[in-house]
Amino acid sequence: MGPAPTRRDFVRILVVGAPAIACGFGAPSRAFGQSSSGARTPITATPLSDNLIHFIGAGGNVLVVTGPDGLVMVNGGREEMSADLLKAISDRTGGKRVQALINTDWHREHTGSNLAAGKAGAKIIAHEHTKQYLGAEIYVDWQNRTYKPLPPQALPNQTFYTTGSMTFGAERIDYGYLGQAHTDAAIYVFFPASNVLVAGDALSVEKYPIADYTTGGWLGGLLAANKTLLGLTNAETRIVPGVGPIQARADLQAQHDMLTAMMERFPKMMKQGLGPEDIIAAAPTKDYDEKWGSPDLFVSTAYRSMWLHVRELGGIV
Numbered sequence: 001m002g003p004a005p006t007r008r009d010f011v012r013i014l015v016v017g018a019p020a021i022a023c024g025f026g027a028p029s030r031a032f033g034q035s036s037s038g039a040r041t042p043i044t045a046t047p048l049s050d051n052l053i054h055f056i057g058a059g060g061n062v063l064v065v066t067g068p069d070g071l072v073m074v075n076g077g078r079e080e081m082s083a084d085l086l087k088a089i090s091d092r093t094g095g096k097r098v099q100a101l102i103n104t105d106w107h108r109e110h111t112g113s114n115l116a117a118g119k120a121g122a123k124i125i126a127h128e129h130t131k132q133y134l135g136a137e138i139y140v141d142w143q144n145r146t147y148k149p150l151p152p153q154a155l156p157n158q159t160f161y162t163t164g165s166m167t168f169g170a171e172r173i174d175y176g177y178l179g180q181a182h183t184d185a186a187i188y189v190f191f192p193a194s195n196v197l198v199a200g201d202a203l204s205v206e207k208y209p210i211a212d213y214t215t216g217g218w219l220g221g222l223l224a225a226n227k228t229l230l231g232l233t234n235a236e237t238r239i240v241p242g243v244g245p246i247q248a249r250a251d252l253q254a255q256h257d258m259l260t261a262m263m264e265r266f267p268k269m270m271k272q273g274l275g276p277e278d279i280i281a282a283a284p285t286k287d288y289d290e291k292w293g294s295p296d297l298f299v300s301t302a303y304r305s306m307w308l309h310v311r312e313l314g315g316i317v
Helices: 007-017 079-093 114-119 128-134 219-232 249-271 276-282 296-307
Strands: 044-047 052-056 062-066 071-074 098-102 123-127 138-140 145-147 158-160 163-168 171-177 187-191 196-200 238-241
Touching: 044 079, 052 079, 062 079, 071 079, 079 114, 098 114, 098 163, 114 123, 123 128, 128 158, 187 219, 196 219, 219 249, 219 296, 238 249, 249 276, 249 296, 276 296
Parallel strands: 071 098, 098 123, 123 158, 196 238
Antiparallel strands: 044 052, 052 062, 062 071, 138 145, 163 171, 171 187, 187 196
């Protein structure tokens, strides 16, 4: 008898075996750091406090914490933008060394600087599931895309399961697991002194949030994660999403309220025997489409994610 299957083996079986959803979606969306013509936009930096700098233009939001002797990065943009991003960070901070890089999940708009940081000897901090996903070949059917494993030097070398905290210069950095939210590897990073929260892809801007069921996300988990994030914030908290402009607590509350409504509507429709195309046609999201755009991918991924959690929903069939 061979060795018992690992979690990575299970992930590969699950995601490769998942049937594709025929919803007209396949090609990955263009990077946040690209114009509609495909040309790169410049990477820009905005200070959020004496010690926090927000960088945009690298494919996803990047936050940099400055300390007396170095830097901590939260997320690293896309790989094709990494060299530009790291140069911009170096220029802005007088050449300070990146001592640590925190990944809020495994998706490539956040992990593109892992290899450069790892080769330079930086500590890469993430949830243990992020390390496993980055080290595996993963097929994401709703994108029709296969992600190859990252090289060993790009994998997180300090992982955790629940929460963690560190002090860097004048900033305390708290981070914690968000459960089965956007993925089951998602975390938040909170800076209480500056009252800045990095929510990652648990908060979506100008498009509906996605429950990436291929790596453990589901609609109910997204809602639970939003409750956790609301508990960390107040009216003055600045919230950094995975992609897009900085948000306020009111924006997070609006997404929470939308998810609450969908968690009430979708299971009822599924119990009536409706499939994803039927639900889309019934337009249960119409009250929210002006804010978040087309609901098609949101509905189809949420539908699939809920079928993996029928017990929590009290049974659908």
